[in-house]
Amino acid sequence: MKILSADDDKDLLALIAFTLSQAGYLVIKAGDGVQALRAFESEGPDLVILDINMPGASGFQVCEAIRTKSRVPVMMLTVRGEEEDLVRALELGADDYLTKPFSPRTLLARVKALLRRAGMENTAPLVAGRIRLDVDEHTVQVGSNAPLRLTKLELRLLQMLIANAGHTVSSDRLLMQVWGHKGSGDRQLLKQLVHRLRHKIEIDPAAPQMLQTAPGAGYKLVVD
């Protein structure tokens, strides 16, 4: 598991890196925003930890840039009392935050929780009812049919639905999880994506058996 950590405070950066690597994570270090972005491109980390106050590009800018191309979990580091910064970070699509100072134990717990939530911990195929999703291969297999290739977005959508199989997931939450930030105005995107996914996994896409609509609420995956 690869984690990118960016902070201009050398000591703190070292502490973070030490803590995480002790726990078995591979840590990429960046001393400022520009380095962080470059490292993000080249390394493709599974999680990003950003300090808000950095020379070069601020944590905000980095977060925003990352969110335009990836849904990787982002954790922001703030100093105590800067509520506005925090809100802005969360609205930019950050997934969690930590106020300095924090203990290594806290950091580790939060990183683990974040990875768990993002479903990045298990690469084993996800199974729900007759659906079998291979995240690495980007494929689904329905029943005993031949495996089908899914696109990046289709995969994320299905992943979310499987993770909450049997329960309705709200459109807003799907929007958030699949695209990142996004305003509530982007319902259209979800509509489309659901449509395409249905055509791939449903026997009769016009009468969905598995990927069902919960009008006014969202969508849910029905399993036997």
Add this chain to the structure above:
Amino acid sequence: MKILSADDDKDLLALIAFTLSQAGYLVIKAGDGVQALRAFESEGPDLVILDINMPGASGFQVCEAIRTKSRVPVMMLTVRGEEEDLVRALELGADDYLTKPFSPRTLLARVKALLRRAGMENTAPLVAGRIRLDVDEHTVQVGSNAPLRLTKLELRLLQMLIANAGHTVSSDRLLMQVWGHKGSGDRQLLKQLVHRLRHKIEIDPAAPQMLQTAPGAGYKLVVD
């Protein structure tokens, strides 16, 4: 999602309750520490917001008491500059804090983040008498009948009534909670909505057993 908010400042409490209920949360209000603890026991909220300075039992005491029996996320409200309080609160097991004054936007962002962190984004069904309301699914189940789909507004109305089950809720308050504004002309909307909801949940909508009218006052949900 049920949130317990405790503060002795009536205005602030009202603001918090308004902000959160607008966002779709169900808010239980408490004016002091003792009320807060009692409400915690009886309501089993999914998140607790505690002011530190309260008559009766302080936020610290309430937080401590809650922590002996529950891992529910707790957010503390402090006044700026009271670092001591903050540290103590976090040591007592509080999960987050907010310094007053704060904006509704900030509050909402933090509450959302906290719920996300705790993995509590899915609500447990609300139950009152023979009524079982599933907020995620937008459905009600009355007795052992098949679950019925509710619309957004119907859901909100029923949510408010269940939250105050057994007590009359004034029309103005319902108007406020469901639509977010009140005006003399909007009475009609409530009339309509009640009518529609009755048709869905009452056995004989013309002679309501559960959703009863309190003439001149408002409506109340009667439970056994």
Add this chain to the structure above:
DNA sequence: TGACGTTATAACCGCTTTGTAACCCGTCGA
């Protein structure tokens, strides 16, 4: 660069939900 697969944007349709208005019918006080 061009071809291809993927994703975003827009328009349309039918249905549901919501808003607006009118009317009905009791109650209550003048």
Add this chain to the structure above:
DNA sequence: TCGACGGGTTACAAAGCGGTTATAACGTCA
């Protein structure tokens, strides 16, 4: 007895939502 009032009911219009299709923009890879 009348008329105002509050609440229930009915009818209909307006707005919104989800499904569908078409088309444009984007990215990637040869």
